[in-house]
Amino acid sequence: MLEYINVSIIGVPRETQLRALKLLNAVLEEGERREIFKFAYKTMRNRWERLNNTLSMSKRFSVQKIAPQFCSFQKVRGPSPAYAWVKCERQEDKDCYSVLKAANIDGRAGSVFSADDHYVRLSLIKSQDDFEILLDKITKLVAEEKGARYM
Structure with a gap:
């Protein structure tokens, strides 16, 4: 576990790590501990x-279907994944990563x-502004598509 922690924090300045630790400690000290999970x-x-x-x-793109599941808080909850698998449905879009990259959308190619390669993984873990x-x-990409259902 120690090796994992050491490898996973490579490139993250110590000052940033300490700020994050202080922030997490402050959140845990105030109020109910489960608030952060909510x-x-x-x-x-x-x-x-x-x-x-x-x-x-869109008729050109789709996202994986995820059913509600039982969670650790004794409830059945709808999906809230950290990553979305987007699929390019058109046969001519053999490299979905390139299609999204052309629209200036960053993701990770399915082949990774x-x-x-009809799939791309998009991260939903980002700042609210970035999301x-x-x-x-x-x-905008969906709106440009011919035959898309109007929003």
């Missing part, structure tokens, strides 16, 4: 729903994860 779930759930709604207007920019770019 905030995280609500944020990620909202992002997933907005991305899913935008891509559902031993998946087909809004991502969603705006995807919305």
Whole structure:
């Protein structure tokens, strides 16, 4: 575990690590300890729903279907993934990474994860501003598409 921690923090300045630690300690000291989990779930759930709604207007792109699941807080919850797998549905879009890259959308090619290149993994773990920019770019890409269901 120690080796994992050492490798995973390479390139992150100590000052940044200490700030993050202080922030997490402050969050845990105040109020109910589960509030941070509620905030995280609500944020990620909202992002997933907005991305899913935008891509559902497209015939060119799709996103994986995730069913609600039982969570550790004794509830059944809807999906709130950290990453979205986007698929280019057109046969001519053999390299979905390049299609999205041309629209200035950053993701990771499916081949990086031993998946087909019709897939791209998008990270939903980012600042709210960065997520809004991502969603705006995807919305524009879908709006340019012929035959898309109008938003």
